[in-house]
Amino acid sequence: MGRTLRDAALLAAKDLRLERRAKVALGQMLPFALLVLLLFAFALDPDRGVLERATSGLFWVTVLFTAVLAVQRAFAVEVDDGVLDALRLSGIAPAAVFLGKVGALVVELVVLEVVLGLGVAVLYDARLEGWGLLAVVAAAATVGIAAAGASYGLLAARLRQGSSLLPLLLLPLLAPVLIAATRGSDVALGRETGSGWPWAALLGVFAVAYLVLGTVLFRPLLEET
Amino acid sequence: MSALAADRTAAPTSTGSTATRVLGAVALVGLAAVALFGLVISPPDAELGETIRILYMHVPTVSVAYLAFVITAVASVAYLWKRTEFWDLLAASSAEVGVVFFALTIFNGMMWGKVTWGVFWRWEPRLVTTTVLFLTYIGYLVVRSIPTEPRTRGTVSAVIGIMAVVNIPITHKAVDWWRGLHQSRTVLGTVDPEMQGSQLFTTYLSLTAFMVLFAWLLVHRFRLAWLGERAAEQGLEAALADRRAEGQTSGSAGPAGGGATA
């Protein structure tokens, strides 16, 4: 168990180091995300309060779209260099490979969310009230997105034309995450009344479910045919 | 050869069999009865009026779809465990039948909505959940249609089948909470036990008839999938044989002349 986690941490660190050198996240995904925010602002007239009311939703939709890119990127690296075969033969537990990918994705998504959050605060004039709730909601949502994304990322990598299928496969699966994260954020931003904690709990359930599923199912996905 | 053809144990020429003929007959009779009760005999509902007749279609189709997807999930787990073609094809066949019934569910829901609300679509929890799930399983079918190694295809589909079914209750909860607080309870998709006698009877009759129909469709679809795999294998064999034959004829016409062929 300890060895699996340690291997996972090493693999995540490797991914992040590669990322720091290649700067795809910084160079491509962040600008994409900010661009999406801008486009929404163009489409929904900023003077009429629509943007203000829709802030959470737009934020999380943008995160979801960018996450698809991040997942594609995370596995393109492996497939291109035949790293998958090396991982398979290396004796590292598939669970460790999965958790490593999840870890790297979580870090990338957190950076994205922080930058995007600042962008939203500036561009849409959002104000923050429930820090604790927002942090928990974002954390749970991020882990869930990363877990589901890592699973489907490998799945798509095993298929021909897989990367163009990734959005179709991943986004419907993430629908409940979008709903729960948006509603929870709305409560945290004071836009909605009632408790946001049930939403956070639902996100937690999703995250745990897909962490477990991914850990178990990574082995058959990784194996050679 | 012709003696064999007359033999009772000769290879079947279609996906039918005694079992499916029985199932089919029962399904047809059942559906006829459903039409009779659903459209003519049972009275309109006190609350829903005539629209309950749409529910006699809508409730069974969604039940069949959910059952089909559970079968897909169970077969997917079994496939990942046993790695036999049977489980893989069962999962895929059930998913396809499920998608057909899911599409019908959405359509019937829209018809009900048009009469009841005046619009084809409303952000009503069940309709939204159904649509998200519909898209999920469309993805499953798209993945199955990509030409791939059978084992890779089977593994990938199985993973999707399992992940999708786990998502059903989570999506349900999310959509219910999302909408539930702001709208009154809808009856769409529920079987109200306080229904009048003949209405309850019709509902259960319809459920039963559709389940028998589902069994018939699933068996046929599975057999079709089986034949499909056999035909694909045979096609591959034929192509390889052609190539070999090509290789031989061009070899004998080559510059080495009368030497032995490959």
Place this chain on the structure above:
Amino acid sequence: MSTNAYIAIAWAVTFAVIALYAAWIVRRGRELSRRVPEEDRRWM
């Protein structure tokens, strides 16, 4: 359109789609049965 029209459409489309799907399965099954050699036609 009247309520009854929508009911009729719901029922008609449901039955029609199922019938067409069933017909497609059976017809395709017959085609493939012809193409596949006899010994392979038995499923488990």
